[in-house]
Amino acid sequence: MADTIKRKGNMNKINYFGFKGIFREVSFALLNLLLLLISAGSVKWINAWVYIGFNVLFHILGGAYLAKVNPRMLNERGKLIQGNTQSFDKVWVVFYILLVSTASCIAGLDAVRFEWSHMPPELIIIVAIIYISAHLLLLWAMAVNPHFETTVRIQEERNHQVCISGPYKFIRHPGYVSFSAIIVSSSFILGSWWANLPNGMILILLVIRTAFEDKFLQKELKGYKEYAQKTKYKLIPFLW
Numbered sequence: 001m002a003d004t005i006k007r008k009g010n011m012n013k014i015n016y017f018g019f020k021g022i023f024r025e026v027s028f029a030l031l032n033l034l035l036l037l038i039s040a041g042s043v044k045w046i047n048a049w050v051y052i053g054f055n056v057l058f059h060i061l062g063g064a065y066l067a068k069v070n071p072r073m074l075n076e077r078g079k080l081i082q083g084n085t086q087s088f089d090k091v092w093v094v095f096y097i098l099l100v101s102t103a104s105c106i107a108g109l110d111a112v113r114f115e116w117s118h119m120p121p122e123l124i125i126i127v128a129i130i131y132i133s134a135h136l137l138l139l140w141a142m143a144v145n146p147h148f149e150t151t152v153r154i155q156e157e158r159n160h161q162v163c164i165s166g167p168y169k170f171i172r173h174p175g176y177v178s179f180s181a182i183i184v185s186s187s188f189i190l191g192s193w194w195a196n197l198p199n200g201m202i203l204i205l206l207v208i209r210t211a212f213e214d215k216f217l218q219k220e221l222k223g224y225k226e227y228a229q230k231t232k233y234k235l236i237p238f239l240w
Contacts, residue, residue: 014067014074021078022063029055032104036190039108047111047124051189054132062139069143076158077149085151088212093151095205099198107192119191127188134181141167141174148175152213154220162223164231172227172234176210180235210234 033052037043066074081090110116142148144166147155154160167174183202187195214234217224234240 012071014071017076017078018063018067018071018074019078021074021080022059024078024080025059025063026056029059032100035101035104036108039105040112041108042112045108045112047190048108051186054135058135058139062135062142065139066142070146070148072158073142073146073148076147076155081151082149082153084153086153086212086216088209089151089153092205092209096202099202099205103187103195103198103202106198107187107190107195110194111191117193119188119193124188124191127185130181131185131189134178134185137167138175138178138182141178144168145175152209152216160221162221162227164227169231170233171237172214172231173210176206177235180206207235 029052032055033048036048036052037045040048063074081093111119145163145168147158147160147163149155171177180203183199183206184196187193187199211234214228218228
């Protein structure tokens, strides 16, 4: 009986995998900063430092908040790709890493090294507000959904259920909405029009991923088909 109580208590605290997930995200952001500065050929690129600095701050402070309100999700999310992850999602992860790296290289070459294009400062500020808002939406979705993992799978070992609270009342995939806004905003914050090319490809793949995931969940997750009938839109209200 004592062991059972102890195990239940531990599930409500961040564990090794939770910390590992936060560390992984911060490390990825710092590696991205290195890639940005190398491609730019300068360490004085303020936009890159601000962009990555906010990213790191979000993962640390957001991680601390989620460790209090949704630690089990954070722990499971920290495991990254698990055994029953869908094949299409494994392909997505590979292409995502490649395209993000490409976008960072292009942004550095465009905005700093060769100055192929110019981004108005006013536009950067406006998009920065969208960028921050998108992160807050992402944090909201992660806070209310105990099954918000990095990849698509049915979490049978954790009694996977449909989330219908928070932003999920309005759209079926609020995490993807926020992620889309973050991807688009990144090019503008870094001051590169050309970085929108690989980022645009990420958006196309994200829409495809959303369609695959939604079809999979309607088929495999109990109650999701009924939820989809009530919450009609996947990403954009009144459109799709």
